[in-house]
Amino acid sequence: MxxxxxxxxxxxxxxxxxxxxxxxxxxxxxxxxxxxxxxxxxxxxxxxxxxxxxxxxxxxxxxxxxxxxxxxxxxxxxxxxxxxxxxxxxxxxxxxxxxxxxxxxxxxxxxxxxxxxxxxxxxxxxxxxxxxxxxxxxxxxxxxxxxxxxxxxxxxxxxxxxxxxxxxxxxxxxxxxxxxxSDRQALIRLQNVQFSRSIRAADFSGAERCALRRALLDPDDHRPWLDVASAREKQGALSGALEALSRARLVGGQDERVHAGTVDRLRMRLN
CATH class of the missing domain: 3.10.620 (C8orf32 fold)
Known part of the structure; x- marks a missing residue:
C-alpha cells in the first residue's frame, strides 16, 4: 500500500x-x-x-x-x-x-x-x-x-x-x-498522541501527516487543518499552510475571523 x-x-x-x-x-x-x-x-x-x-x-x-x-x-x-x-x-x-x-x-x-x-x-x-x-x-x-x-x-x-x-x-x-x-475518536486520540510527540521532537513533517490523518478521519472538524497549517508553516511551506487554513475556514466558517488574522500574517511573509 x-x-x-x-x-x-x-x-x-x-x-x-x-x-x-x-x-x-x-x-x-x-x-x-x-x-x-x-x-x-x-x-x-x-x-x-x-x-x-x-x-x-x-x-x-x-x-x-x-x-x-x-x-x-x-x-x-x-x-x-x-x-x-x-x-x-x-x-x-x-x-x-x-x-x-x-x-x-x-x-x-x-x-x-x-x-x-x-x-x-x-x-x-x-x-x-x-x-x-x-x-x-x-x-x-x-x-x-x-x-x-x-x-x-x-x-x-x-x-x-x-x-x-x-x-x-x-x-x-x-x-x-x-x-x-466512538472507534473513530479512539483512532483520532492515537493520532493526537503521535502529533504531540512529533511536535516535541521538532518532526514537523511527521506532525503534518498526523494532523492530515485526523482531518481525513473526521472531515467535519476544522481544527486538524489548523494543525496542518501550523506544521507546514514550521517547515517553511507557506503556500501549503495557506491552503490548509483555507480548508479550515471552509469546514469551520464560524471561526473565519480568527483564521483571517493568521492568513494575513502568512501572506505578509510570502510577500
Missing amino acids: TRDEAEKTLVEAGTSEDADFPLLEAAIACAIHDYPSRDPAPVRLLASQAAKRLAERMGSEEPDEALAETLASDFRLNGDLLTYDDPGNTDIIDVAERRRGLSATLSVFYLDAARRVGIRAQGVDFPNHFMLRVDTSSGPVALDPFSEGRVVMPSELTRRALRAGLTPHVADRLDLLMAPV
Missing part, C-alpha cells in the same frame, strides 16, 4: 457512519501513511487469531476476563514500560510485531476483537491514558490494555483523575470518567 492509497482508505473511513467505522483497516492505513510500502498482513493475522481465541473463551469467562486473557496473556499484547517513548509504540504494524505499545494502540486490537465476537466494548478518553469500557453481567468495568488488561477499580479511576488535574466533583463522577467514545 502506498501513501496515496492509505489516504484514499482514510477518506473512505472518514465518510463512514460511526457504527460502520473500519477501525482496524483505518489504523493500518494510518501506519502505512506514515511509513509506506510495509506489509500489514501480520496485523490482520493477529487480529483474526485474537478474535478466534476470544470466541473460544466467551463460553466460560466474563467479557472483561476473556478480553484480558486473550489479548494480554495468549497474544502477549502489553504496555511498553522500558521504551515508552519509542515511536513504534504508536504504530499498529510495529506493535503487532513487538507485542508492545501504548494503550491507545493496543486498544485497537481489543476493540476489533470485541466487535468480531459481539462483546460491547468502547474506548474511554481518560485524561493522560486511554482505557476501555467493557459491559459485563455486573455492569460496565474499566480495562487498562497497557497493564495486562486488568480492571481498574472506581477508586483508582478517581485517584488517577485527581492526579491528572480534574477537580474533585468531576473526579468522583464515574459516568464522566467512563464516558465512551
Whole structure:
C-alpha cells in the first residue's frame, strides 16, 4: 500500500457512519501513511487469531476476563514500560510485531476483537491514558490494555483523575470518567498522541501527516487543518499552510475571523 492509497482508505473511513467505522483497516492505513510500502498482513493475522481465541473463551469467562486473557496473556499484547517513548509504540504494524505499545494502540486490537465476537466494548478518553469500557453481567468495568488488561477499580479511576488535574466533583463522577467514545475518536486520540510527540521532537513533517490523518478521519472538524497549517508553516511551506487554513475556514466558517488574522500574517511573509 502506498501513501496515496492509505489516504484514499482514510477518506473512505472518514465518510463512514460511526457504527460502520473500519477501525482496524483505518489504523493500518494510518501506519502505512506514515511509513509506506510495509506489509500489514501480520496485523490482520493477529487480529483474526485474537478474535478466534476470544470466541473460544466467551463460553466460560466474563467479557472483561476473556478480553484480558486473550489479548494480554495468549497474544502477549502489553504496555511498553522500558521504551515508552519509542515511536513504534504508536504504530499498529510495529506493535503487532513487538507485542508492545501504548494503550491507545493496543486498544485497537481489543476493540476489533470485541466487535468480531459481539462483546460491547468502547474506548474511554481518560485524561493522560486511554482505557476501555467493557459491559459485563455486573455492569460496565474499566480495562487498562497497557497493564495486562486488568480492571481498574472506581477508586483508582478517581485517584488517577485527581492526579491528572480534574477537580474533585468531576473526579468522583464515574459516568464522566467512563464516558465512551466512538472507534473513530479512539483512532483520532492515537493520532493526537503521535502529533504531540512529533511536535516535541521538532518532526514537523511527521506532525503534518498526523494532523492530515485526523482531518481525513473526521472531515467535519476544522481544527486538524489548523494543525496542518501550523506544521507546514514550521517547515517553511507557506503556500501549503495557506491552503490548509483555507480548508479550515471552509469546514469551520464560524471561526473565519480568527483564521483571517493568521492568513494575513502568512501572506505578509510570502510577500
